[in-house]
Amino acid sequence: MASRVDTALKLSLAVAALIAGSGIGWYYGVVLPRQAAREEARQAVERDAEQSRQKAAERAEAEAKKRQESAQLEYQDCLNFAELSYKERWTASCHAQHDADVAAFEDCADDLFATEEGCRAKHPIRPERDCALPAQTAQSYSDAREQRKNECLARLQSAQGGGMSVPQQPIQQQQMQPTAPLPQPTYQ
16 A cells, blocks of 8 residues: 555655646746736837827927917017007108198298298298107107007917016117107208
8 A cells, every 4th residue: 555655645746746837837938928018018008108298298399389489470570560650650740741841831932922032931841751740749659659569568478378578678678769759850
């Protein structure tokens, strides 16, 4: 019976070693490679997600920069329009004064008893451009220009979400035309 027990023990030890070996082989041959594959797939998904987030952030940053540049360009266009409008109104007023002066001079010159020098002394003709305007008119044109520039700034700020970091120069320094009337030319 001892030989049977010995054989059974040997057989059971061989089966136990075979079962243990197959379990260890299963773990190292099947389970660990699957875990490694899952880990690699998870890392690949994370890398792809991070790249997608970076691309989305770069696109958003590029769009924000483009909107910022567009807002700056619109702001400069608005300021230029305000300045151009101011200059056109000033020039139109100078032209109207010039035309009125010419008409008054011609009426005077049509008088039989008036001399040309006398009419020139009575009715000097102001220049057609860059003339001096009455203070109230010049001030109203200047105020209108400043109001337009402030509207430009308000539109810029609303386009940027209320940020105040935009104008490179204060509005007062960007003026090209003085707000006071231009000097009165001398007539000879």
